[in-house]
């Protein structure tokens with residue numbers, strides 16, 4: 172039996188559209204047990220069982236199958252036990268966690284036939300972009316580019332004593348597909364230049380600890396403004412977080428979750444924002460999260 176823990180992830184971080192992500196300390200678990208039943212059995216331990224398929228359509232199983240097919244491994248029968256704590260379709264990387272969990276578990280079952288980068292490339296091919304799967308696999312803050320053959324990335328560990336991530340999660344879903352459909356096919360050259368500079372500043376500032384730059388560096392013209400109409404109150408929630416001392420605020424992945432990067436020493440932030448959400452923004456809940464610097468890890472292998 173192989174049991175894998177996979178972190179939530181927050182992609183884009185404002186200006187790093189489709190190329191940057193951060194792993195966060197909120198976890199899904201995938202336990203995979205081979206047997207000779209000749210069947211697939213999937214047991215989901217939480218409420219997500221009401222939405223997620225428990226047959227060959229299941230994303231975790233499909234990701235495992237890709238590994239078995241690529242490596243030529245024959246798996247006679249399989250029991251999957253899944254525990255999902257990452258909120259589904261909220262911009263916190265639940266699908267990437269599923270893909271990475273499946274790829275890592277299957278690779279372990281077949282004797283580590285894939286290297287880390289081969290496993291990562293396979294996961295990114297399934298997801299379509301690398302910004303969630305890379306931090307889900309390796310942890311930390313990652314800058315990633317997918318080439319034809321591999322994922323080129325740089326990982327930087329973030330200090331949980333310095334930075335915290337306040338996730339404002341609404342009670343409605345937003346499918347990534349729908350959130351990508353509102354994006355234009357092309358953008359003005361000026362906007363592309365704007366994001367090039369801001370994303371470079373963001374990466375350099377997170378890597379060197381120049382947190383005073385984050386507010387400027389999350390500035391984006393490629394996706395957030397287009398997505399705003401799908402997320403009621405987005406502007407006022409951004410303002411609220413900045414008024415309470417956030418270092419930077421951005422739409423997490425394709426949304427609808429909004430993330431405020433805060434200084435961990437700003438202890439009152441979580442309590443103040445929670446109180447305001449409860450009183451004025453019903454349907455939004457705050458989850459204070461730490462960065463995860465480990466990524467997917469195997470908890471059991473026997």
Ligand code: HSE
Pocket residue numbers: 182183188189190300302303347350351394424425
């Ligand atoms: N970079 C992706 C997007 C993340 O913004 O659409 C969601 O999968």
